[in-house]
Amino acid sequence: MSTSLLNDWADWAPRLLDGLGLSLKVTGLSLAIGLTLGLVLALWSSAKRLPVRLPAIVLVEVGRGMPALVMLQLIYFGLPDAGLTLETFPAVVVALSLTTAAYTSEIIRAGLRAVPSGQLEAASALGMSGGDTQRFVVIPQGLRIALPTLMGFAILIFQISALAYSVGLPELLSQAYSVGAATYRYLDVLVLAGLFYLAVTIPASWLVARLERRLNRHL
Amino acid sequence: MTTDPSAGQAILSLSNVRKEYAGHVAVDDVDLTVSAGEVVAIIGPSGSGKSTTLRCINLLEVPDSGTVSVLGRTLDTARGVKHAELMQLRRDVGMVFQSFNLFPHLTVLRNVSLPQERVLGRSRKEADERSMALLEQVGLASKASAYPPKCSGGQQQRVAIARALALDPKVMLFDEPTSALDPELGLEVLAVMRQLADKGMTMIVVTHEIHFATEVADRLVVMSDGRIIEQGDPKAVLADPQVERTRTFLSAIRDR
Incomplete structure (x- = not known):
């Protein structure tokens, strides 16, 4: 590796770091909104009566079936035709939140269902209401069971945030691309961008694996 | 304690109860x-x-037909039960399960206090005081801050x-409370149940512990094929069963 490449990387790094910051911001915000919606959808789609849970099931299936890129394009380029225009940042956050909600609702639902039914019976025999049982017994344990899978999904959403490049949000990939366009050094700058992504995803995956082992120990 | 059921006032009665699962009675x-x-x-x-x-x-389990009457409140199960009636019933009747069913993510103290707060509206302080008194009574005050998975089955x-x-239930139901336990741990639980019986708690216990049934129960009820086939004073039923099915069941237990 020549010193000139390292020098160039050092020159580009601040721009890419700005982009990485924005990527992380988009990811964090989308996860906060998406996970909340995901929990709501998980509870909604667990409703006893089919007509009640049907809308939730439709939302989840559409959200999971639609590619995130299509969702993003639809919101950013499509919705203005219907009179709703969003800036790039909110458009990306809305699209990624919806994708997150749809996917995580299924992960959370599986976690909630893994709570042993004996505990539900005990709560019921104690006279606890259905709402209290969900709030104090099922949700805390269900989320804990779902946590490693949810964190794995969070890493995926961080990677997916690169799609925001397609609507011109100056996140990590966009920054790398504009450096490439100015210098014609696409290979060099994209490798650096890749390293930036890896610097986040590899330690994060490692953390998830550790968390998983720790949670399993207590089962 | 009396061995004659007619001596006390009826607190609970089932009448003509029938429950079917997909064609199986x-x-x-x-x-x-x-x-x-x-x-x-x-x-x-x-x-x-x-069970x-x-x-x-x-x-x-909601029976397909029959009535359940607790403390004079009669519920006709075939007609459907209102939510308020169900909640009242659950307040009057406590239940203990074979598999304990504690909430594993909450400490022992929270397990005992949470239902009091949510069901009876007690304050955290009131609930904790009551919980500690009861944990003392069952010999587990020192385990208050432990999590259930760290406790033995008998402790749980x-x-x-x-x-x-x-x-503060008026009736306690026990569904094979010692079946999941080693014999020694079962004894701790039986001791607590005996204590409770001595204090005058109304108890219905589904059990395979013939010894407990003889020593503590006022009445032994024998069921077979979904029906009550015999009942009476435990010692009398065990000594001289009147029904053939009771006899074969008892000898099967004794032969073990």
Whole structure:
């Protein structure tokens, strides 16, 4: 590796770091909104009566079936035709939140269902209401069971945030691309961008694996 | 404590209770009246409808027909039960399960206090005081801040008893409370139950512990094929069963 490449990387790094910051911001915000919606959808789609849970099931299936890129394009380029225009940042956050909600609702639902039914019976025999049982017994344990899978999904959403490049949000990939366009050094700058992504995803995956082992120990 | 059920006032009665699962009759034509302070043990082979009968009392299973009456409030199960009626019933009747069913993510103390706060509206302080008194009673005050998975099965079951008692039930149901336990740990639980019986709690216990049934119960009820086939004073039933099915069941237990 020549010193000139390292020098160039050092020159580009601040721009890419700005982009990485924005990527992380988009990811964090989308996860906060998406996970909340995901929990709501998980509870909604667990409703006893089919007509009640049907809308939730439709939302989840559409959200999971639609590619995130299509969702993003639809919101950013499509919705203005219907009179709703969003800036790039909110458009990306809305699209990624919806994708997150749809996917995580299924992960959370599986976690909630893994709570042993004996505990539900005990709560019921104690006279606890259905709402209290969900709030104090099922949700805390269900989320804990779902946590490693949810964190794995969070890493995926961080990677997916690169799609925001397609609507011109100056996140990590966009920054790398504009450096490439100015210098014609696409290979060099994209490798650096890749390293930036890896610097986040590899330690994060490692953390998830550790968390998983720790949670399993207590089962 | 009395051995004559007619001496106390009836606190609970099942009348003509029937429960079917997909064509299989689990419980049929069950009549059972329990007096205040009485301890009733239900025995019988597996699949005889003991647990289903117990679960029909607090409507964890809603019978297809028949009435359940607790403290003078009669519920006709075929007509459907209102939510408020169900909640009242659950307040009056406590239940202990074979598999304890503690909430593993909450400490022992929270397990006992949470239902008091949510169901009876007690303050955290009030609830904790009551919980500690009950944990003391079952010999587990030192485990208050432990999590259930760190406790032995016998300890977990005693916590489950404290959790149910904390809501001041008038009747306690025990569904094979020692079946999941080593014999030694089972003894701790039986000791707590005996203590409770001595204090005058009305108890219905589904059990395979013939010794407990003889020593503590006022009445022994024998079930087979979803029906009550025999009942009476435990010692009398064990010494001289009147029904052939009871005889074969008892000899099977004794032969083990």
